Amino acid sequence: MDNKQRDVKPKILITEDDLENQKFLQLILRRNFEVDVCDSETTFFQKLSENHFDVILMDVSLKGERSGVEIVRELKKHPAYKNIPVVCLSAHVFNQVQQQAMNAGADVYLTKPVHNHKLIDTLTKLVNREEVS
Numbered sequence: 001m002d003n004k005q006r007d008v009k010p011k012i013l014i015t016e017d018d019l020e021n022q023k024f025l026q027l028i029l030r031r032n033f034e035v036d037v038c039d040s041e042t043t044f045f046q047k048l049s050e051n052h053f054d055v056i057l058m059d060v061s062l063k064g065e066r067s068g069v070e071i072v073r074e075l076k077k078h079p080a081y082k083n084i085p086v087v088c089l090s091a092h093v094f095n096q097v098q099q100q101a102m103n104a105g106a107d108v109y110l111t112k113p114v115h116n117h118k119l120i121d122t123l124t125k126l127v128n129r130e131e132v133s
Contacts, residue, residue, distance in 0.1 A: 060090035076105030085126035
């Protein structure tokens with residue numbers, strides 16, 4: 001692998017409707033990832049059709065008609081996107097919400113607030129197809 005290949009960062013799509021959370025996530029993730037952000041179902045599928053992403057960070061509660069869980073379910077049914085790892089991030093600590101996200105196809109469910117190093121480690125392991133603990 002040459003230096004140019006080594007410098008390529010994995011590409012992440014953050015789906016988060018809260019502007020402050022978007023800024024925070026971009027700030028902590030940009031060192032390790034090439035970051036793109038969207039805030040709704042509409043912009044999510046638009047970004048997905050225009051770019052390749054190595055991992056998706058999905059807020060469970062989004063403004064609009066469909067939740068992050070519903071978007072993950074649709075994503076995982078699509079042949080072109082079903083293998084993209086998804087981390088659901090939510091303030092919901094209820095087991096029912098977590099189970100819905102995992103049943104929809106999320107690879108990992110994390111609750112806010114999440115420690116920066118745990119988030120980065122989880123995303124990096126998913127991109128590298130390593131087991132997440």
